[in-house]
Amino acid sequence: MPDHRPPAIFIADALGLDFLNSIATPIDTPIDWIDNGDGLIAWLQQADLVATETLEALRAQAMPGELDSVAAQARSLREWFRGFVRDRKGKPLAAKDIGELGPLNRLLERDEKFMQLVSQTDPGGLAFKTTRRWRSPESLLLPIGEAMAKFVCEEDFSNVKACEGPACTLLFADHTRGHARRWCSMAMCGNRAKQAAHRNRLKAKH
Ligand SMILES: [Zn+2]
Numbered sequence: 523m524p525d526h527r528p529p530a531i532f533i534a535d536a537l538g539l540d541f542l543n544s545i546a547t548p549i550d551t552p553i554d555w556i557d558n559g560d561g562l563i564a565w566l567q568q569a570d571l572v573a574t575e576t577l578e579a580l581r582a583q584a585m586p587g588e589l590d591s592v593a594a595q596a597r598s599l600r601e602w603f604r605g606f607v608r609d610r611k612g613k614p615l616a617a618k619d620i621g622e623l624g625p626l627n628r629l630l631e632r633d634e635k636f637m638q639l640v641s642q643t644d645p646g647g648l649a650f651k652t653t654r655r656w657r658s659p660e661s662l663l664l665p666i667g668e669a670m671a672k673f674v675c676e677e678d679f680s681n682v683k684a685c686e687g688p689a690c691t692l693l694f695a696d697h698t699r700g701h702a703r704r705w706c707s708m709a710m711c712g713n714r715a716k717q718a719a720h721r722n723r724l725k726a727k728h
Pocket of ligand 1: 685686687690691692705706707710711
């Protein structure tokens with residue numbers, strides 16, 4: 523699928539946070555990977571949230587501008603969820619947080635999932651598989667909602683951290699032993715911080 527953006531960032535170790543990281547400033551210029559319909563489709567494919575055939579079918583049936591408007595809905599969902607996560611990261615969620623999750627539950631109630639028996643080759647046999655009716659391009663928001671809901675229920679928010687890079691906006695779940703992760707990645711922010719510390723040491727010597 524043609525897309526001018528660099529590959530999206532998947533460093534969070536939690537898909538719900540990777541979704542928040544779909545806008546970021548990897549070098550100097552901010553990039554929003556879902557700033558239009560093509561971007562949303564490319565992001566969903568890279569996130570492995572929707573099968574390529576489904577994405578192609580929905581793209582083919584979409585009216586002009588329809589996917590762009592779904593991408594706009596995805597961005598507002600993302601920025602709403604960013605506020606929820608920012609306010610609560612660093613400590614476990616409480617039962618009362620359900621009060622703030624109405625927008626997510628409203629999205630989830632639109633889902634049309636069902637089960638099907640399917641044959642499989644490796645190992646050969648039958649499997650019971652969850653699938654979903656993709657009624658319209660708006661259905662593309664559903665797997666995102668599912669990823670966010672799983673993240674809210676399965677992730678310990680104590681492990682949710684913001685990268686310590688001064689200009690970095692990336693969030694991640696720290697699953698390292700000892701919970702010592704500080705950076706989105708060594709390549710992006712860790713090395714930059716090391717170099718800055720090194721320069722400061724040199725300056726201090728002179
Ligand atoms: Zn960073």
